[in-house]
Amino acid sequence: MTEDHREIERTAAAWLAQRDAGGWSDCRQNALDAWLAESTAHRVAFLRLEAAWEETARLRTFAAGDASARMPARGEWSRSPYFASPIDGGHAAARHGRASPARRRRSRWQVLAGIAATLLIVVAIAGAFAWRDYAHVERGAWRTTPGVQQVVQLPDGSAATLGGDTVLRMTFSHSGRDLELAQGEVFFDVAHDTARPFVVRVNGYRVTAVGTRFDVRRGTDKLRVVVTRGLVRLQSARDPAAAATMLPAGSIATVTGGDVLVQHIPLDEARERLGWRDGYAVFHGTPLAEAIEEFNRYNARKIVIADPSLDALRVGGHFRLDNSAAFVRLMQAVFPIQAEQRGDRIVLSRRGAAKAAN
């Protein structure tokens, strides 16, 4: 390893910045791939910088849902709610040192606030006339039948992919983008707009996003959020005092009862969990009952478990969601399960002792 690490880092950073500039071509990509393949030192340097660059996007937390988002002055972060609890000793000391300029800034703020208040009264009178236009609200509602997916383009440029058996309602105004997931599952690709927070209300929770891709699923008694890009804030709507949970890309949050469980998994795996958009399901040790719930969302012919002792069987693998018959056949082959067709339902029960012996 004779190459100077600074030199390598500079080259890696130049590649990243150039790729980020747009107008990236296959030809440039090939050149980058060639450079990366030249030595592991190039590769690790690039990975490290790329990861740091990705991480930096998480600073959006400070802008998430804040209409007046602007760049904070140095050291001003400490006033953000995310820094409410001491982060570490070193930082607390650093904050102390900056206390006096911060106070000066605040007093200037108070003066400004006074002027602003006066202006506000004037604006309020003028604004009353414009109010009717301003208060324009766009509403919409969509319902999908089981087994049918629908992609909805929302008025702000965001896209919502609705899974089967899903109900989504929309209320967009000048100040916010509100959606309500009444049932089912939706994958959102959110258009960037810091002035209007994108909020999905579901099961008594608020899921807030800024320029993000994420998926929300409402189950019978639980809620799941999968984030594949950007950052999402999950907060209880019933208990505003409860701390918000920040979910960066690669997080899966599961809410059952009042409990929020967050897992951090590789991005590829997170995307895999959203296989339903391509018509397949991926299970990793998933309880049978949960797997069946997934199939039922996509098929008119419902699978029903007659014997509750089967609920806990664990299922793994890739399955086509539109082929529940194949899934049932496989379940019969590997588990002590027998399936029976009753009208438009497939009933699963435990194979009888006599049959098991056969």
Add this chain to the structure above:
Amino acid sequence: MGEPTDTWFVREILAHEQALMRFLHRNWRDHDEVGDLRQEIYVRVYEAAMRQPPDSPKSFLFATARNLLADRVRRQRIVSITAVGDLEQLNVLQDELEPARWLGGREALARLARALDRLPRRCREVVWLRRVEDLPQREIARRLGISEKTVEKHIAKGTRMMADHFYGGSEAGAKRDETQKTHARIRKTT
């Protein structure tokens, strides 16, 4: 970057960079070489993981670091007394956070904010507009009245500084350990 080793490296190894840098600064006399040492350790770890990902990434990382320093010491035929002492006891590092916690929590956000605050003024502005407000480079150039090439340069520089401060932590390259001053060098007789 879809390689499994890439994801593994970012998640399991980079999270320990701060501890690694602290270790290197404490155990290596010449601080100018620490960046190169870090790079070589990463290369060794990455290449080993391509063949077989280690069970415990963190112990593997520090074992690699220790071996590399030992190699270098042998090659230089110079040994630092403190270095030898410290090389044996790496348990100092047990208070470090686990990667998931380190990468997911508030601590990480605070580190990011602090890292951003250490960028030069223009560079900080460019990184903020690009990463937080999600403006394209061209738009940033227009807004700040600078050329697109300059924006690109700020981004390249910002990326490097963010990586150093976010992963490497505050002491990376900045403060020298007090013990360094008392280091003695002896020549190996062999």
